[in-house]
Structures are given as C-alpha cells and as structure tokens.
Amino acid sequence: MELNMRGMNPELVKNTKHWLMQYAIYLVLLAVIMTIVILEPSILSVRNATFILQQAAPKLIIALGLAGLILLGGTDLSAGRMVGIAGIICASLLQKPDYALRIFSNMKPLPIIVPLLIAIAVCLLFALVHSLLISVLQIAPFIASLGMQMIVYGAMSLYFDGVNNSSPIGGFDTRFTKIAQGAIQIGTFRLPWIVIYAVVITILFWVLWYRTTLGRNMYAVGGNKEAAVVSGVNTKRVIMYVYLIAGLAYALAGFLDAGRTGSATNALGEGYELDAIASCVVGGVSLRGGVGKISGVVIGVLIFQVLSYCLVYMDINPYIQFIIKGLIIVFAIAVDTQKYIKKR
Amino acid sequence: MMNAGEYLLEMKNVSKRFPGVQALKDVQVNVKPGEVLALMGENGAGKSTLMKCLFGIYKMDQGEIFMNGNPVVIDNPRQALDIGIAMVQQELEQVPHRNVMDNIWLGRYPRKGLLIDDKKMYKDTLQIIELFNMNIDPRAQVNHLSVSTKQMADIVKAVSYNAKIIVLDEPTSSLTEKETVGLFKIIRQLKQEGCGIIYISHKIEEVMNISDRVTVLRDGLWVATENTKDIDSNQLIKLMVNRELGNRFPPKNKVIGETILKVENLSSVYSPRLQDISFEVRAGEILGIGGLVGAGRTELLECIFGLRTVAEGAVFVHGKDVLKSNRNAKYSGIAMVTEERRETGIFPMMDIRWNTVSSSMEKNRTKAGFISLKKVEKNTQWAVDAMRIKTPTLKTLISSLSGGNQQKVLLGRCLLNQPRILLLDEPTRGIDVGAKYEIYQLMIALAKEGKAVVFVSSEMPELLGVADRILVMSNGRNAGIMDSQDCSQEKIMTLAAKYL
Numbered sequence: 042m043e044l045n046m047r048g049m050n051p052e053l054v055k056n057t058k059h060w061l062m063q064y065a066i067y068l069v070l071l072a073v074i075m076t077i078v079i080l081e082p083s084i085l086s087v088r089n090a091t092f093i094l095q096q097a098a099p100k101l102i103i104a105l106g107l108a109g110l111i112l113l114g115g116t117d118l119s120a121g122r123m124v125g126i127a128g129i130i131c132a133s134l135l136q137k138p139d140y141a142l143r144i145f146s147n148m149k150p151l152p153i154i155v156p157l158l159i160a161i162a163v164c165l166l167f168a169l170v171h172s173l174l175i176s177v178l179q180i181a182p183f184i185a186s187l188g189m190q191m192i193v194y195g196a197m198s199l200y201f202d203g204v205n206n207s208s209p210i211g212g213f214d215t216r217f218t219k220i221a222q223g224a225i226q227i228g229t230f231r232l233p234w235i236v237i238y239a240v241v242i243t244i245l246f247w248v249l250w251y252r253t254t255l256g257r258n259m260y261a262v263g264g265n266k267e268a269a270v271v272s273g274v275n276t277k278r279v280i281m282y283v284y285l286i287a288g289l290a291y292a293l294a295g296f297l298d299a300g301r302t303g304s305a306t307n308a309l310g311e312g313y314e315l316d317a318i319a320s321c322v323v324g325g326v327s328l329r330g331g332v333g334k335i336s337g338v339v340i341g342v343l344i345f346q347v348l349s350y351c352l353v354y355m356d357i358n359p360y361i362q363f364i365i366k367g368l369i370i371v372f373a374i375a376v377d378t379q380k381y382i383k384k385r
Numbered sequence: 386m387m388n389a390g391e392y393l394l395e396m397k398n399v400s401k402r403f404p405g406v407q408a409l410k411d412v413q414v415n416v417k418p419g420e421v422l423a424l425m426g427e428n429g430a431g432k433s434t435l436m437k438c439l440f441g442i443y444k445m446d447q448g449e450i451f452m453n454g455n456p457v458v459i460d461n462p463r464q465a466l467d468i469g470i471a472m473v474q475q476e477l478e479q480v481p482h483r484n485v486m487d488n489i490w491l492g493r494y495p496r497k498g499l500l501i502d503d504k505k506m507y508k509d510t511l512q513i514i515e516l517f518n519m520n521i522d523p524r525a526q527v528n529h530l531s532v533s534t535k536q537m538a539d540i541v542k543a544v545s546y547n548a549k550i551i552v553l554d555e556p557t558s559s560l561t562e563k564e565t566v567g568l569f570k571i572i573r574q575l576k577q578e579g580c581g582i583i584y585i586s587h588k589i590e591e592v593m594n595i596s597d598r599v600t601v602l603r604d605g606l607w608v609a610t611e612n613t614k615d616i617d618s619n620q621l622i623k624l625m626v627n628r629e630l631g632n633r634f635p636p637k638n639k640v641i642g643e644t645i646l647k648v649e650n651l652s653s654v655y656s657p658r659l660q661d662i663s664f665e666v667r668a669g670e671i672l673g674i675g676g677l678v679g680a681g682r683t684e685l686l687e688c689i690f691g692l693r694t695v696a697e698g699a700v701f702v703h704g705k706d707v708l709k710s711n712r713n714a715k716y717s718g719i720a721m722v723t724e725e726r727r728e729t730g731i732f733p734m735m736d737i738r739w740n741t742v743s744s745s746m747e748k749n750r751t752k753a754g755f756i757s758l759k760k761v762e763k764n765t766q767w768a769v770d771a772m773r774i775k776t777p778t779l780k781t782l783i784s785s786l787s788g789g790n791q792q793k794v795l796l797g798r799c800l801l802n803q804p805r806i807l808l809l810d811e812p813t814r815g816i817d818v819g820a821k822y823e824i825y826q827l828m829i830a831l832a833k834e835g836k837a838v839v840f841v842s843s844e845m846p847e848l849l850g851v852a853d854r855i856l857v858m859s860n861g862r863n864a865g866i867m868d869s870q871d872c873s874q875e876k877i878m879t880l881a882a883k884y885l
C-alpha cells in the first residue's frame with residue numbers, strides 16, 4: 042500500500058488514492074461478477090434475479106438493523122442467532138393444524154400476528170439486555186455481542202430441544218408460508234411479497250436514519266460520543282433505541298426467513314451476522330462509526346447476495362466459496378480502514 | 386439570603402482531584418449579569434477543569450453552584466444547558482463527518498411532528514451566522530473546515546443556546562486578530578443582553594480589553610478576583626506566576642555552536658499541510674515555534690521526526706539527510722516529547738521504570754538478550770536524578786505523578802538515547818508553575834551541553850523568555866524567524882496571521 046510519494050504531485054496522489062479507496066470494493070466485486078457472467082452466461086435470467094431478490098430480502102432487513110449498531114461504532118455477532126430464535130418461535134407456533142408432527146398438537150391455530158409478537162418481544166428483551174451491556178457496563182461491543190450470541194443460541198437450542206427433541210420443525214400453516222413465500226404475479230413476472238416487505242422496511246429505515254432526531258443522534262454518537270454528550274444528547278438512550286430497533290428487525294427477518302425456507306432448526310440464522318456485517322462494510326458503513334448510508338447497505342447486501350448466488354449456481358466447491366467471501370470481507374475492511382485512517 | 390440576585394452564577398469551595406494532581410482546591414468564582422469575567426492562570430492552573438465541573442463534564446469532589454442565589458445540581462451537560470449555561474470547550478468536540486448545522490443543533494433539532502425540520506435548521510443557522518458577519522456554509526462538512534472556522538462554528542453554537550452564562554475556554558487560540566475583534570463585538574452585544582460571560586485566556590491584552598473583572602487561579606488555587614480597571618498587566622502576571630517578572634525564566638545559554646539541524650524546503654502531503662519550510666538550528670541554541678493553534682506547528686515537529694509523509698524537502702542532521710536514510714529518527718539523534726502527554730506520551734498503567742526505558746530497551750539487555758532489571762533500574766535512577774523527578778519509588782505508577790514530574794520522566798526517556806536534537810511540543814502544558822521553571826532550566830541546561838532544542842509553545846511570554854530565536858508558523862508556512870531580543874508579542878501575532 043505504501044507508495045513512494047516523494048516528488049509526485051501530492052494533490053493528484055491524494056485525489057487518485059481517494060477515488061480508488063472510495064470505489065475499490067465496488068470495482069473488484071463488479072469484476073468478479075462480470076467474470077462469472079462471462080463464464081456462465083445462462084445466469085442472466087429473470088428467474089435468477091427473482092431468486093436473488095427473494096434471498097436478499099431477509100438479509101437486507103438484518104443488515105439494516107445491524108448497520109445502526111455499526112454506525113454507533115459497534116458490531117453485533119448475535120444478529121444471526123437472534124434471527125434464529127425468532128424463526129424457531131414462529132415456526133413452532135405456526136404449524137398446520139392437521140400436521141402429524143405438530144408440536145402443540147392440541148392448540149387452536151393462532152392468529153398469525155401472535156407468534157410474530159411473541160418473537161418480537163423475545164428479541165426486544167435480548168436487545169435491551171444487550172444495549173445495557175454496551176451503554177451501562179460499557180463492554181466492548183465485540184465481546185458483549187459474542188456473549189449474547191452464545192446466550193441466545195443456548196436459549197434457542199434449549200427451546201428447540203424441549204419442544205421438538207431437536208428434529209427440524211416443518212409443516213407450516215399455509216397462511217404463514219403464503220406471507221413469506223407468496224408473490225404478486227405481474228404478467229409473467231413474479232414479484233415476491235417478501236421483497237416488497239423489505240422495500241417498505243428500507244423506506245422506514247431511510248426515514249429513521251435521515252429524518253428523525255434518533256437517526257441524527259445515532260450519527261453523532263458514532264462519530265464523536267463526547268460531542269453528543271456535551272450537546273446534551275442522552276447517549277445511553279440513543280444506544281438503547283438503536284439496539285431495540287435492530288432487535289425488531291431481527292425478529293421480522295426471523296419470521297420471514299423461517300417461512301421462506303419452510304422448515305426451521307436451531308441452525309437457522311447461523312452466520313447471518315457475518316454476511317450482514319460484510320454487506321454493510323462493502324456498502325461503505327464504516328466500522329469506525331459515524332459514517333454510512335442506507336443506499337450503501339442496500340447495495341452491499343445485493344452485491345453480496347449476487348456473489349453468493351452465482352458461486353452456488355456455478356457449483357463452485359463450497360470450501361472455495363468460503364475463501365472467496367473471506368477474501369472479500371478482508372479486502373473491504375482493509376479499504377474501509379485506509380479510508381478513515383488518520384493520514385499523516 | 387443577602388443580596389440574592391447580585392450574582393448570576395456562583396461557584397463555591399470547588400475541589401477536584403485527578404490521580405497525581407489536585408487540580409482545584411477550594412476555588413470560588415462568581416459572575417454578575419452583563420459582565421465579562423476573565424478567568425486567568427497559566428497552563429495547568431485548573432481553569433478548564435473548573436469550567437468542566439460547572440458544565441457537568443467532571444463531577445466535583447466538593448463544592449456548590451448557585452444560579453441567581455439558588456443552589457443547583459449539575460450532573461451532566463444536559464442539565465447545564467437546561468439551566469442556561471453554554472460552553473465552548475478548549476478542545477473542540479464536534480462530529481467530524483457531519484455538517485455544520487447538524488453540529489450546531491445537535492441535541493435540540495427543530496422538528497415538524499416526528500421529523501426533523503431541515504429547512505428551519507438551515508434558515509436559523511444562516512441567521513446566527515449572519516449575526517457574526519461570517520461566511521460558513523451550514524451544509525459544509527465539519528472536518529473540511531479550517532481550525533479557526535471550526536472554532537467559530539462552536540462559538541456560534543454556544544451563543545445560539547440563548548444561555549444566561551456563556552463559558553469561552555481559550556476561544557482565540559486559533560483565531561486571528563480580525564476574527565478576535567469580531568468575537569469581542571459579539572461578546573459586548575451579549576453583555577448588553579444581560580448575559581454573564583466567563584472568558585478564559587492567558588493573553589493579557591485580550592483580558593484587559595474585554596473583561597470587567599478578573600479571577601486568577603494558580604496551581605488549582607484561587608488567588609485573587611479584581612476589577613480589571615484597578616489592575617495593570619504586570620500585577621496580573623505577578624498574580625498568575627507568583628514570581629517577580631525578572632526571574633520568571635532562567636538565564637539563557639550564550640554559547641552557540643555549529644549548525645546541527647537544517648530543514649530545507651519541507652512540504653508535507655496530508656492536511657494540515659506544511660509548505661516550503663526552511664530553517665536551521667545550531668548547537669546550544671533554543672528555537673521556539675509560535676503561531677496559532679492549527680498553524681502546523683505540531684505537524685512540523687512530526688515531519689522532522691519522521692512521523693509524517695513528506696512531499697518534498699529534506700531534513701539534515703549534521704549534514705546528513707535523515708529522511709532519505711529511512712531509519713528511525715532515534716538513530717539520527719532526534720528525540721521528541723509530544724503535546725498530548727496522556728494520549729501519546731506516558732504509558733499510564735506502567736511504572737516509572739518502564740516509562741523511562743521504553744525507547745532505549747536495547748540498552749537494557751543482558752548479553753543473552755533478555756531484559757536486565759539491574760540496568761533498567763540504573764538507567765531509571767539516572768533519569769530520576771538528572772531530571773530531579775519527585776517520586777516515592779521507581780516502581781510508582783506514572784499516572785500517580787503530577788504533570789510536571791510525568792513530563793520530566795518523558796524528558797528522561799528521550800535523553801537516555803543521547804539525542805543531539807530535542808523536539809518538545811508544548812513542554813509546559815498542564816504542569817504547575819514551579820515545575821515549569823524546572824523544565825525551562827532543563828531545556829537551557831541541555832542547550833548548554835551543545836544540544837539543539839526546538840520547542841512549540843502557545844504561551845508567548847514563554848517563547849520570548851526561553852527561546853534564542855522564534856519561528857512563527859502561519860497556515861502551514863514559515864512566516865518568519867526573529868531573534869527573541871528583537872521580538873514582541875505583537876510581532877508574533879502579526880506574523881501568525883501572515884498567510885491567512
């Protein structure tokens with residue numbers, strides 16, 4: 042990275058470097074995707090595009106929630122497990138009444154909103170505890186969320202084991218699968234409902250980030266917490282709200298993702314947090330806090346999903362897929378770090 | 386209650402202790418409506434700490450605050466703002482990647498229903514900026530502004546609270562004379578409106594000009610409160626430093642040798658950028674570097690020390706281009722003590738021994754390459770003796786020493802490498818008056834040994850009293866070098882504004 046810059050026009054060096062830093066990750070990913078398209082032109086189809094959007098939708102909701110925490114200068118390793126616990130709760134309470142392996146076999150079918158609300162309540166509770174670890178006990182977000190990840194996973198597995206002996210939960214109520222798997226038919230084009238939900242949620246997040254006091258305060262707390270404090274911002278409350286909103290997003294994503302896949306185990310959500318963090322970073326949400334855009338998160342999630350889908354589509358060895366994704370994450374973070382590092 | 390209402394604000398018996406230093410002890414201060422109270426004292430006297438206690442940033446160990454005669458409790462800045470106290474801090478706190486108006490209205494964004502009213506925010510911002518006769522774009526990102534504009538933006542913010550008490554902590558340290566005049570106009574206007582202003586500065590002329598009364602602090606103690614018109618600047622200085630003017634600075638070294646350090650057409654890459662800086666320093670000489678905060682003084686030292694990317698130019702030590710040789714500055718005979726002692730100087734969790742030897746570890750090894758505790762202690766003892774460090778033992782945590790003694794440990798750390806050139810950035814910042822004199826003595830003694838000493842200072846009397854020559858920086862450039870005998874505070878100020 043260290044160029045020999047003595048004797049070169051410093052302004053030009055600076056601008057070129059700045060431009061490269063700003064767009065390097067997009068260029069690289071574009072190149073990767075172009076290569077894939079050239080190798081496998083059949084990938085360019087409406088069907089594939091629909092699949093990609095469908096898969097990206099719950100991930101976008103997770104990433105939007107998590108992006109707020111990154112914007113505060115933190116991170117959240119528990120996101121995937123939060124999604125998982127919400128998914129398992131909804132799955133277990135929303136099986137077909139006539140399904141042979143129904144867990145709560147004597148229970149009347151619940152209105153669909155009830156399990157969703159229960160999942161939301163559980164996620165909000167965990168998010169509240171999580172935010173207190175950060176704001177009151179001032180634990181480093183990485184460690185706090187690592188702890189929360191294990192706690193949530195343990196709780197989820199206990200529940201899963203307790204109600205269903207650790208066998209996959211399936212046989213979902215059709216109302217549930219319709220919500221998560223259904224689509225509007227526009228001519229020959231199927232627009233999945235789940236994509237529409239994601240769009241609506243993105244708009245809500247857009248308003249929240251840019252047009253509300255909480256959103257602005259979130260940028261301030263992430264950009265310079267001391268400045269927020271001396272301006273009279275209640276930073277603990279800001280942190281708490283951002284965690285609660287993330288918890289809400291995880292719960293919605295869990296509900297939708299369980300319904301989308303049609304069955305759930307305690308592995309649901311595993312690793313989602315890493316995809317979400319990677320998408321945020323690729324989309325320019327800085328891990329140093331205080332910098333990031335909704336559009337960046339959306340682009341990051343889409344790019345990452347396109348990439349994952351293509352790799353699977355091309356039948357690339359899954360272990361190699363790991364390596365490719367890992368490299369991209371490291372590269373994205375390296376670029377991000379360079380961007381905001383204090384240049385001397 | 387006698388005479389309730391005479392004072393807008395009273396602080397009584399305020400004490401505050403930090404590890405190793407009693408920053409405030411039984412201090413009192415009060416402000417009447419419509420007056421400017423100057424809070425004076427040398428660096429480290431406790432002015433900022435007192436105001437941070439008032440603003441709820443620090444919790445006082447002891448003390449009471451009264452507004453209009455009524456006791457108030459201030460636990461955080463929110464409460465301070467709510468009861469009508471606003472403050473511009475010495476070290477600005479701004480959100481770098483956000484724009485000016487987002488920073489100004491942070492904590493009280495105007496709203497329409499649930500949403501922020503950006504239009505009103507923009508209009509209101511323009512309105513108060515106009516009041517100041519300034520030219521700032523409310524939508525400009527704060528970290529793209531110059532240091533003085535940032536400072537002005539923060540002053541605008543404090544005024545916009547419509548507070549009854551406005552605290553300005555060294556607001557002019559990065560401002561030019563013209564900007565300062567503008568600020569004084571605003572202050573006078575606020576006075577008319579019945580605000581009480583607490584104005585912190587250690588620039589005597591400014592204080593004589595703007596203030597109605599002066600409270601002087603020295604080493605965390607209240608010394609005096611006087612009407613400005615009843616006191617002259619010499620008396621004021623005497624109160625601040627508690628020493629006859631004559632012997633505030635030790636006698637200088639007279640024997641100047643050959644050139645040791647030569648800086649030629651030095652320019653740097655990243656902002657704040659240095660442009661085309663040249664100067665020489667000779668053995669036995671002390672070169673002071675003056676200028677406004679943000680003029681690039683620290684950056685100049687960092688460039689010489691090899692901490693910054695150099696675009697052009699050269700640094701010669703004894704005729705050898707040390708930037709080209711690509712070795713650690715330490716091996717070229719350069720040592721540096723940084724400005725932010727707590728951030729970039731000491732290792733707070735380690736004791737004096739490790740703080741002393743940390744940059745000369747290779748001299749503290751056994752033949753096999755392990756660390757020799759015996760050598761470590763011998764070297765530390767040398768530093769403690771030579772620098773006259775006051776410490777109970779060598780194993781005392783450095784953070785429990787006073788600022789002055791911490792600074793001496795850092796000097797000792799440098800000297801263990803036997804440097805020929807010493808770069809000292811604000812060497813007397815945040816240390817008590819007695820320790821300052823000792824630091825001056827050490828600097829002059831080192832010059833007498835034939836070392837070249839370069840130091841940055843914001844205190845002009847210190848530049849005039851200690852340096853042989855003074856280089857004034859202005860906006861990243863060398864605005865001029867003067868012999869300190871022919872120099873004056875006015876000349877320094879004029880040069881400091883040369884390239885703005």
Ligand SMILES: Nc1ncnc2c1ncn2[C@@H]1O[C@H](COP(=O)(O)OP(=O)(O)O)[C@@H](O)[C@H]1O
Pocket residue numbers: 403404406408426427428429430431432433434435788815816817
């Ligand atoms: N956060 C802190 N931690 C430890 N010591 C401090 C802190 N802030 C100030 N001090 C010390 O308290 C004393 C007073 O500092 P300060 O109030 O900044 O002085 P002034 O503003 O008058 O220059 C100094 O000795 C300084 O080193």
Ligand SMILES: [Mg+2]
Pocket residue numbers: 429432433434475554
């Ligand atoms: Mg101060």
